[in-house]
Amino acid sequence: MYIRRISRKNKNGTVTSYVQLAHNERNPVTGNPQAKVYYTFGRGDEVDMDNLRRLAESISRFVGDAPKVTQESVQTSLLDSKQFGTGYVLQSLWQELGIDKVLSKRLAERKYEAPIERVLFAMVANRALNPSSKRAVEDWVKTEVALPGVELFEVHQGYRAMDFLIESDEEIQREVYETVADLLNLEVDLLFFDTTSSYFEMDDEPEEGSIKQRGYSKDHRPDLPQVVIGFAVTRDGIPVRCWVWPGNTSDMSVIPQVKQDLIGWRLGRVITVVDRGFNSETNLRELQKTGGHYIAGEKMSSGKQTVEDALARPGRFKTVRDNLEVKEVVVGDGEARTRYVLVRNLDEARRDERRREAHLKRLECELSRLKELDGDAHTKAHCALQSHQTYKRFLKSDKHGNLRIDKEAVKAAERLDGKYLIRTSDDTLSAEDVALGYKQLWQVEAAFRSLKQTIELRPMYHRKDDRIRAHVLLCWLSLLLVRVAENRTGRTWREIRQTMNAMHLITSKSGNNTVRQRTEVTPEQAEILKALGYKEPALIQKISTGKP
Template identity: 45%
Template sequence: MSCLIALWISARLVGMYLRTTQRRNRDGTVVRYVQLAHNRRVDGVTQAQVLLNLGREDQLDRDGLRRLVSSINRYLGEADAGLPADATPLVGDGLRVTGSRPVGTVHLLDGLWRALDVDAALRKVLGSRRFTTNVERVLFALVANRAIDPMSKLSAAEWATCDVAIDGLEAMDEDQAYRAMDLLVEADAQAEVQEAVFFAVADLLNLEVDLLLFDTTSTYFERDTEEDGDEAFRRYGHSKDHRDDLPQVVIGLAVTKEGIPVRVWCWPGNTNDQAILPEVKDDIRSWRLGRIITVVDRGFSSADNLAYLRRGGGHFIAGMRMRDGNPLTSQVLSRQGRYQQVRDNLRVKEIAVEGTDVRFIICHNPEQAERDRTRREDAITRLEAELERIKQARERDRTKNANNKAKQQAEAAHLKAECALRDHRSLGRWLRQSPSGRLLIDRAKIKAEARLDGKYLLATSDPHISAEDTALGYKNLLEAERGFRDMKSALLLRPVFHRLEHRIRAHVLLCWLALLLVRVAERRTGTTWRRIATDLGRVHAVSLTGSVGTAVHTTPLTTAQADVFRQCQVVPPATITALDPG
């Protein structure tokens, strides 16, 4: 059986048919075209989808079609229907499988890419410039690679060329990948792309964008020294990956409360969190979204930052530091009041403070309070045992050693043990040093900390939002942290091996686009991206070659695979995606 026979058998099974269309020329003549089509239901409406254009009716190879019908009839065991005596078999030497590439996952991502108008936004940024390669397709391939099988740009180019079927992109190389990345971040292109994508996403998913959550992270580079000069991008700074020994960059991410990433930023590695919020505020304000409440963590809750967030009618929800000795914070925490139950693990209490229009909400998590108490008691028990061990060892050595040199050596060892305990990352906070130099457990600090078990303090400038919504809005800040976690793990944002600043920015932007597509797919299907990618990764485009040509046939979809495409509102890949007669 030839590849064309497989095509026509598929036509019988799925209801394909031949149809004609016509076009009228300026001179009044009519030209008719023959097409292979089938009907597909889209949103309850039956629509004709063209699978293959056979060409003009007056130039059609009718004998070839008759031979095709004859070969199909022989395969089905039916008699030939009036074929010419000189008709030759079309089957030839049969079919061979000459290739197979995964197509399901990348087809879903491509459908979401187009639905979110990312392709249109990129074409708008690129303008009327002509390129030898379709830059938009190359950028999509790099984004898809991040979401499916993240690797270096060289390996991604090979992956797109040999290991996956991407519509509109036969092949690409490393130079084309880097050129596309350079175009992505030139001038204000990245801001324009993010703005266009944001409004497309907000409209398509009907997102509530009155609450934006913002947080930062850092990612490091595999090199020993930072770059020279004040304008250097890869710099040493406070590493949230606990790699202070490596230079880094700082990344900011804004997400909706549904977890959809709407914008990403990138700064030099030594940038302080307190210095970047005005830029974030100005960039989001330029989108003219109307009333926006920005949710930030305790690292951004300085008075200057909070005042800046209120400019232009904006509002904030901010986590406040409870242990920095701020008199206002101490006043709020000391106020009495009754908690309001929000959820099983969350209670809230609003505190009004005279002289300010900022509202304060104390949140209490009973489960977290129990964990805090248990963790503290375990630490104190361990400290008491260590201090008692050092005390007994000191007394034993005093009576055991007769000469002064031995006593001095033993005392030095005990002091070293005490210093190690005082400098311990988690135990040292519960110790204080007496005037004699001995370490004691700080009972006053333990009592003060016990009052804060399971509590965190929020401040908001919005006079209308309820205390319950304030607490729940702040808890949604975990979505930004989940976005960073997925970018660093599933999408392999780190480690970064790029050297040039614009390439680093492009790499971060590609990871952001991949995260956006992944989150949209997760939100529409209600399942994890790992499950989606695993299921759709089993859908392949198989190349079948015979003596008469080659056809590319998509493996049939299972019910679960078809459900993913339906839930994401993406048309599944066609049964026959290519037909090349020999």
């Protein structure tokens, strides 16, 4: 590595020289040596050459050479070492997906003094790297991580950035989707939708009119207020839109808004895939508006006559994949015609059988124990079994009020081993495509797992409704970056993060000169960067020189 001067002739005939830090590398094609520029210090007439000479000596000492000791030699100090590699990956994705441009376009209409785009990136990166409170992000940026373009983070700037984000919520989501869809060639013929809930750690009752309300908790925390969060996800698990509703919102009521909000999103002909919680007749009709179609799970124990007819209809199953069989059933005629696909997973059928046998074995033991009890102990044990979430469907009472195993209920359960029923409005899809399309609904479930485990959406501590919505938007942006990285590399985010976090940015100081230099790229880090399509970050990130 060496310092060199290059010259450029201007149109007016004058010559301008520049000082650069360079290193010779052999051209892999021609075999000739060529200079690789690591850093440009600026114009030759503006650079303190004596300082550069001292800096060159200090760099030589830092990498282990033994430079000639002179009167001007000074000691090199290491100031800090911060995680750098994963932040570089997130920044590269942030720029490639055009999120910085979408935000900057919106910010151009405002006159913020704070670098709001960088502040938002810092909070999004924090959700992916080390989820913490907005106050904790301040120390995290200061002491632990080197994020490109983020020298510091102030809490009040973070809240201001969140307020801006929620003010432009729908516009930002739509513009980010359009940019990402064009760039990644997203397949949006199948759009998967589902909801989850996220709770709040609070002792007080939620305020009247707040979106923090008690409702059916998918986190198994009915004791805490919550919000309901909806996600629309592509077949590759890329989140394209999110919603936040009050915690007492039912799944059955949200489809009309979802459908309305996606109008004009350049989605083309979309088949929306929803779970059993959304298959009310109203919702399914809503999904068919403007030429749309649906694939929806059907509750096999719903008691609906069409479901009973579909389950009872004779016919052979057709194998479409290993351990996956389908049977198509059409119930009714004309406008009342309903198309079902009954799916049987042989592996799941065996698991259902083993689970049921284990339940029945334990139930028999409980019934035997019940016979030995009397008085209040018998009454309590009897009521506990009769209301048990798992056991109650296999029990019945005889004419004396004693509990017995219901053999008819056991046979009915056996009939459904490994099966699930799907309903669709699209006659052009094969039974196999319907089954596999519904099976991919796990992409939404995977997104929710990432949202809660990797991005750590919950618990939330925000008080204001808008801040809650902004927090969910930050998590959505973070999940978008994470899922793109996972799809490209074929690795989990945990693996990517662990590998890339080992790349550090080291700040050293020699006299009045400061150098920020990354650690060497390991083979595994190089493999991840190659899979993502990004170059290795520059070895020298920044050099600051000053007169003594």
